[in-house]
Amino acid sequence: MSSTGGTRRLLDPRLRILIENNVKKNHRSFIVLVGDRSRDRIPGLYYLLSHARDKLNSRRSVLWCYKKDLGFSSHRKKREQKAKQNQKLGKPNDDEFDLFINSADVRYTYYKETEKILGQTFEMCILQDFExxxxxxxxRTIETVEGGGLVILMLKTMNSLKQLYSMTMDVHSRYRSTTGGSVVARFNERFILSLASCSDCLILDDELNVLPISRGKDIVPLDEDEMESAEGRTVEKELNDLKSSVEDKLSSDLVKLTKTVDQAQALLTFISTLQEKTLTSTVxxxxxxxxxxxAALGLAVASAIAHGYSNIFITSPSPENLKTFWAFVGDGLKALGYVINVDYDAMESVSxxxxxxxxxxxxxxxxxRQTIQWIQPQDAHVLGQAxxxxxxxxxxIPLPLVKNLLGxxxxxxxxxxxxxEGTGRSLSLKLVQQLRENTRPTISKAPAADESAALTSLSGTHSKKGGGALSGVASKARTLKEIQLHVPIRYSSGDQVEKWLNGLLCLDASSLPRSTIxxxxxxxxxxxSVSRDTLFSYHPASELFLQRMIALYVASHYKNQPNDLQLMSDAPQHRLFVLLPPIADDENVLPDPIAVVQVVMEGLISKEAILDSLSRGLRAGGDMIPWLVSQQFQENKFAQLSGARVxxxxxxxxxxxxxxxxxTLEALNAFYSGEYxxxxxVPQSNPSVSFEKAAKVSKNANLYEESLGLRDVTTMPPLLQRLTEIQPPSLDYLGVSYGxxxxxxxxxxxxxxxxLYVRQTPSDLTGEFTCVMLRGIGTGEGPGKSPYVDWLTExxxxFRARFISLLSYRFREFGSVLGLQVLEAANGGTRDPDGHELESKELAVLISSFDIKRLESYANNMLDYHVILDLLPTLAGLYFKRRLIAPKSESDATADGSARERTVKLSSLQRAMLLAxxxxxxxxxxxxxxxxxxxxxxLAEFAKIIKKMCAxxxxxxxxxxxxxMPQIGKLSVDDVGPDGQLERMDEELEEAAKEVRRDLRAQYAADEEMADGPVVNNDKKARQREFINSLDLSQYAIGDSIDLSSAQSQVSKLTQGTNGTNLSSIISVKSNAAPIKRKAQAMEEEATDKNKKTRRGGGKKIKK
Incomplete structure (x- = not known):
């Protein structure tokens, strides 16, 4: 019976039978209440549950989850004070809801704080604020309810459940971007339709009337013969046999507290590991x-106390998650003969x-003295004596913190x-795999375990640099034992709510079916291309294909969580593609996908929005790559481009x-390039009906008369569509962001x-650094072949220059090979480095002549590497920026003189070493x-690197x-020694002597013309020719043992001091030839004197 406004009405018997049947089967019941007065029906459901359990006088645990406003006061003292006031005023205190609140043990929690309820168990869970x-x-919430319990979902008053199809959920605000696009609540349709298929779910109004969507369910009382199946009796017998087979008294006392064979075998594995006392095992x-x-962990800790372990630490996301653990620690100690407050005590937090x-x-x-201490996951530094x-x-717990806790x-x-939790696959795929690789084969002393326990001992080799997973671990290799539990304890096997939840959220998709090879x-x-309207329509074929797609996600990608399903279905800018083997047009079998790719459309942001966000240092939601690149490079035009992120x-x-x-990526690029x-x-007309039209509620809709069901297949778009039939959007780039x-x-x-970007702080979830990579669309000679565009090159x-500078900071954690791979990938986006060679003027600023001498001496094994250690960052920066290029010389004229060919050639090992x-x-x-x-x-490879660079x-x-040095004549590189000194000086001086002869001939010819006028006597010419031929040129001779050091030093100083401008070509050279009196000088002086006398005697007198 139910009461409404003082009147009592007969309840639908299926509600009572459903709750009683599930209490007997130890299964859970799911009730959906539609209406604003749903809260008033909670006490009646609570008393139905209490009556079915035959515990009317006990306080039942209730979890009440809400968004912000509970709708009533949850403060017990305030409610008691209000009851006293009503009593003074003569008002009756027979409000059913108040009686329920006072009689039940209600735990109120915000949705955003539901992490604190992990590991706890309740008899009833109430969910309000559906949006x-x-x-x-x-x-997270439904799985806290134990078998026989009740899950209640409260919805607001509505004329049709179809209104949920267009309801705006709070999470939809994260899916919107500046480019627009309406959010479609496809997940809500699938959620409502799935409730209709759950046999243990009833959808009622706020008067507890069964709505048409659940009216067809036939719920009848269970027979007593159905209560105990043969399978259940067999499982119980196996458990009893296992308990009786344990001979050790300590183990036997604890195993008696287990509920399933799986749990008992797990506990025996824990106990056997404790008995080994090697401190090098991970279970x-x-x-x-x-x-x-x-519970198994709690009993294992009780066993550790009995085995003498003194320093035991327990960690979890929150201490409130450990209620079950502490309860079973107490039960285990009690079974072993420990008495609380006599042999041990428990300390509670006051913070x-x-x-x-x-x-x-x-x-x-x-x-x-023994202690069991809870610590926070980030307090791994206190485990020194653990x-x-x-x-x-x-x-x-974030994966990096879990790694730090190992030791x-x-x-x-x-x-x-x-x-x-979202990181579950991360743990199983990354951490456990790393533990397997860092263990060695051992002879396990644990008792033989059933296949259901999946106890394995795997092998590998220990590494000190295990990526942090085994930091601080002793050099001994560790033993890994893996245990899996399959049989539920919180509720019995075959729970329909669990089956419904696993199907709705694709939680059991990890069991990937064998694909047709x-x-x-x-x-x-x-x-x-996959149509999301059809994929999430809850059609059986669509459900099968969806489960296969999610199974690929679970098997291939470690960052999986149920929220990803709603993102994939409702986000307006997301697209789904699958790679399928060749299929015939007349084939009716749904193919198994080989690969799945999910992309989101980004970009096309207005210039005003970009400038406004950049000026304030903010960024809007969505469009990750456009905003990120715009902020990192302060370029406002990039966000106006259109792109797709994988x-x-x-x-x-x-x-x-x-x-x-x-x-898959090649085909995706070809599709967006327009090749397909x-x-x-391309179909001229589209006969399918969009989801928005199908979800539209008619004006005459009635909650009590509507018939919800699957949409007509003929009105839905095809699930799979060939890319040749789709007009692709115009894109400029494809991008990706990954760990x-x-x-x-x-x-x-x-x-x-x-x-183009590597984040400088690791992810809190996985400990990996986020990397963003891009490629151009449809550029280059071939269609869609080249990823290079001008803006991407710049x-x-x-990015390369910034990454090189940051490698000595947070990126120092990278392995040298990984850092080298990033730089090589960045170099793949730049063109040939011609025109960016290192010039001598820039070299003089970066590296002095003394530095080069040090490098040369080290290359010749004359110095220790510490002497040149300060030059390594400069040399490495020049090399990885591709500036260390040999200059062109005359000998390169006929060869391939490209900058890439003249770059210093280092092996992969040498490059990794230079980077490190x-x-x-x-x-x-x-x-x-x-x-x-x-x-x-x-050091040997290092010396080779320096020798190549020094050259x-x-x-x-x-x-x-x-x-x-242009005045000394035309020189080539071959004329200059390794230290900048000139070679083949004799040939150059001979050329200089010939120049002197020519100059002297011209000078004396000019003097004669000036002295004698235009007529020149033959005897004078003969004397001049005799004078020239009689010149002694031995003064220019340079012996083999001549000292050129001062001349060379003079040239170097003049070159460095004047930068080659206005350079004098006169040099001083020491010679061992004896000085002689030059005949030519005497003849010249004699001839000059004669000319002077002739001019005095024969000239006319000039009056002043």
Whole structure:
């Protein structure tokens, strides 16, 4: 019976039968209430649940989740004060809702704080404010309800449930961008239709009347014979047999507290690891929710206390997540004979930040002092004396923090891996895989476990540089044991609410079906566009295809969470594509996707919005790459371009590393380049009905008469559409953002993508650095072949220079090989570096002549490497900026003189070594450890690097000397020595002597003409010719042992001092030839005197 305004009405019997049946089966019931007065129906449902459990007098735990406003006061004292006031005024206090609040143990929590309820169990869960609910919140809250419990969802008054199809959810604000596009609530349609298919769900109005969508459900009472199935009796017998087979009393006392065979085997594995006492073991316990992970950890800690472990630490996202753990620690200690307040006590927190009344420490003193201490996940530095560390709900802790918690002690780790927390797959795919690689084969002393426990001991080799996962771990290799729990404990197997939730959120998609093997070439596969209107229509064929797509995501991508499903369905700018093997047109079988790619359209932002955001240092939501590039490069035109960002690309595990991923990206680029478009195949009319029209509510809609169901298949667009039938949007680039790893960088580099940004802080979730890469669309000679465009080249150059400078800061954490891969990928976006050669003037500023002498001496094994260590950053910067290029010389005239050919040639090992020591400023030992080389091997390669670089620097100097000495004649590089000194001086001086002869002949000829006028006697010419021929040129002779050092020094000083301008060509040379009296000088003086006398005697007198 139900009461409304003092009148009592008969309830639909199916509601009572549903709750009673599920209490008997230990399953959960799901009730949806539609109407503004839904809150008033909560007490009646609570009392139905209490009556079914035969515990009318007990206080039941209730979880009430809401957005902001609860709608009533949850303060108990205020409610009591109001009741007293009503009593004084003579008003009755028979409000059912007040009685419910006072009699139940209600836990109120905001949706944004639901992380605190992980690991806890409630008998009833109430969800209000439907617009604030997300898939993550659904999974997190519903799974806290135990078997026989009740899940209640409250909706507001509406004329039709179709109004939910167009309801604006709070999360939709994140999907909008400046380019517009309406959000379509496809997920809500699928959610409502899925509720109709859940056999343990009833949709009622606020008068508890069953609505038409649930009216067809036939719910009848269970027979007593159905209560205990043969399977249940078999499982119970196996558990009893296992409990009785344990001979050790300590283990036996604890195993008796377990509920399933899985849990008992997991506990025995924990106990056997504790008995080994090697402190080098890691045990991972993974399972879905409600399988008893926290209980098994609590019993294992009780066993550790009995085995004498003194320093035990437990960590979790919040201490409130450990209620189940602490409860089973107490149960385990009690089973082992420990008495609270006599042998141990529990300390509760008094800090409001941690949570008042929450247990954070247990002290045991029965045999000696032992402690069980809770710590925050970021407090790994306090584990110096730890002997056992427990990590509960590891999937909800960021991966870098989990890695830091591993060390030289026993580690027990429990985690939910089916995507509820978002990092579950990250844990299973990354951390556990790394642990496998860092373990060695061992002979396990644990008792043999059933296949359901999946106990394995895997092998590998320990590495000191395990990416942080095993930082601080002793050099001993560790043993890894993996346990999985499959049988639920919180509720019985076959729970329909769990089945519904797993189907709605694709949580069981990790069990990837075996695909039909395709053995053909990736080039024969075709890329198809997926219609989201059809994919999320809840049609059986669409559901099957959706499950297969999500299965590829789960198997290939580690960042999966239920919220991704709503993003994929509702976001307006997202597009889905699948790569399928060749299929015939008349084939009716739904093909298995080989690869799935999800992209989002970005860009086309107005110039005003860009300038406004850049001026204020802000950025709008969405359009990640346009805003990021605009901020990083302060370029406002880039955001006006149109692009597409690849969010995810997942390849079936059977086809990885076979070229199918590259084929998917190639086809995607070809599609957006317009290569696939065939106007003859584009349909002229579209007979399908859009989701917006199908979701429109008629004016005469009635909640009690409507019939919701699947949309007509003929009105829906085709699920898969060929790209030749679609007009592609006009794009300028394709981009991607991902967590930087060597394998992913190699994949995107091969696809023609160029890095433009690497975030300087690692992700809190995975510890990886975000990398953004771009490629152009449809540029180059071939259609869609070249990723280079002018603006991309300039961005790549700027990124390369910034990345080189940042390698000695936070990017010092990168391995040298990874840093080298990033630089090579950035160089792929720049053209040949002709015209950017290092000039001698710039070289003189960066490296002095003394520095070059040091480099030359080190290259000749005359100095220690510490002497030139200060020059490494400069040399490495010049090399990786591709400035260290040998200059052109006359000998290169007939050869290929491109800058790329004249660049210093270093091997891959030498480049990695130069980057590590020069740019990252790592020591010889650090570089050798990264490259698996001994220090002497590193020094040997290092000397080769310096020798090659020194040769280029010397050549640059030699060419500079040639170009700066034009008066000495035409010189070539071959005429200059390694230190800038001139060679073949004899030939040059001989040429100078010939010039002197010519000058003297011309000078004396001019003197004679001036003295004698235009007529010149033959005897005078004969005397002049005799005078010239009699000149002694031995003064210009230079012996073999001559000292040229002073002359060379003079040339160098003049060259450096004047930069080659107004340079005197006169040099001083010391000679061992004896000085002689020059006959020519005497003859010249004699002839001059005669001419003077002749002019005095024969000349006319001139009057002044």
């Amino acid at each position: 604030a609910i997300t898939p993550n919140l659904l999974a 991972t316990l993974t399972a879905a929710r409600g399988r008893g992970k926290s 409001p930040e941690v949570g008042k009344g929450v247990i954070v420490r247990v002290n045991v003193w029965k045999t000696h 002997e056992l560390v427990i990590i509960d709900e590891a999937a909800a 030289p002690y026993l580690v027990f780790m429990a985690s939910t891996i089916n995507g509820y 395709y053995s053909g070439s990736p080039k024969d596969c075709q890329l198809f 969010i995810r690309i997942a390849v079936h595990p059977d086809y990885t590393r076979m070229g199918f991923g590259a084929r 478009l065939n106007l003859d195949e 930087l790893t060597p394998s992913l960088l190699k994949f995107w580099k091969r696809a023609g993508y160029i890095p 961005f790549a150059k700027d 020591m020069g740019l990252q400023r790592k020591t010889i030992e650090e570089a050798g450890e990264e490259l698996s080389l001994q220090p002497n091997q590193v 280029v620097l010397q050549l640059i100097q030699r060419v500079a000397v040639v170009s700066d």
